[in-house]
Amino acid sequence: MKNQRTSFLGVSFAVVFLALCLWGCQEKPVSSDITSQPIERHEGTAKDSVHISIEFPQSENKQLCTAIVEYFNEELGGTYEGDYLDYEAFISHYQTQYLNELQQIRSGWDDMGDDMEINLSKDLTIRKSYETDKLVTYEVSTYDYTGGVHGYGVFYGITFRKSDGRHMGLNVLNPQHGDEVWNTYIKDGLMEYFNVTTDSELSESMLGIETYQIPAPQCEPYFSENGMEFVYQQYEISAYAYGRPSFTISYDKLRPYLNITGKRLLKEE
Numbered sequence: 001m002k003n004q005r006t007s008f009l010g011v012s013f014a015v016v017f018l019a020l021c022l023w024g025c026q027e028k029p030v031s032s033d034i035t036s037q038p039i040e041r042h043e044g045t046a047k048d049s050v051h052i053s054i055e056f057p058q059s060e061n062k063q064l065c066t067a068i069v070e071y072f073n074e075e076l077g078g079t080y081e082g083d084y085l086d087y088e089a090f091i092s093h094y095q096t097q098y099l100n101e102l103q104q105i106r107s108g109w110d111d112m113g114d115d116m117e118i119n120l121s122k123d124l125t126i127r128k129s130y131e132t133d134k135l136v137t138y139e140v141s142t143y144d145y146t147g148g149v150h151g152y153g154v155f156y157g158i159t160f161r162k163s164d165g166r167h168m169g170l171n172v173l174n175p176q177h178g179d180e181v182w183n184t185y186i187k188d189g190l191m192e193y194f195n196v197t198t199d200s201e202l203s204e205s206m207l208g209i210e211t212y213q214i215p216a217p218q219c220e221p222y223f224s225e226n227g228m229e230f231v232y233q234q235y236e237i238s239a240y241a242y243g244r245p246s247f248t249i250s251y252d253k254l255r256p257y258l259n260i261t262g263k264r265l266l267k268e269e
Helices: 002-025 062-076 087-111 175-194 199-205 251-257 260-266
Strands: 035-044 048-058 120-131 135-145 152-161 227-231 246-250
Touching: 035 087, 035 120, 048 062, 048 087, 062 087, 062 135, 062 152, 087 120, 152 227, 175 199, 175 246, 175 251, 227 251, 246 251, 251 260
Parallel strands: 048 120
Antiparallel strands: 035 048, 120 135, 135 152, 227 246
8 A cells, every 4th residue: 555655646746747847848928019120221322312211120029020021011012022020131122122213213204305403212211109018000101202393292000910910900990880980080080180160161171072971091090099090191182282181089989889809909908
């Protein structure tokens, strides 16, 4: 009996010891906290110049970083074929591509006999603007001048879910609430932006667009510290002088109209 008891205790201790070893050998959870690695390039010729400034993601979660930069690549033209985590190569590729594009524009003018004395330029900035434990948002700003009275700029945001790098935008809004609900929010937001109080004033500000069928922005909304941001580009619904009409829907107003994906994204653990 004593030998059996000793054998039993020995086996028990061995099992506990093995379990502790396995627990201690488990990989620690990978953090998805993101810091930024800013890289800036400003190059060109005497007449043509390209400026690029990007805050690349830095995180233990390399899969998340890859997903974010892959999306950047698609937005910038999708022509970079190298390692997405080789940030120096990434930015150099687009620096060269954009400079070549400007020189091709100038060459086209020269072929038509026009001597362009103006300076052509492209400016691109991508920066991290908002982060929680579940999401991260980057803002993209571009300005191109290729001749004419003035250049043309674009500004928008991109929100990524940290768990898998998925892009979060219109897909978090519950379609069951219908267009009427969202048109009301859009209308109220634009009335505040244009500083008007009547439908006729708003329609006039939007170049005659009827207030009951205001189109959603071409660029998807994104998450910020204050809520979901909606941004229209210049000329999209109004004259150049009005800039980029924009507004924010606070999370308190937005939450009831989110689908499960959106509600989980905002849920605090």
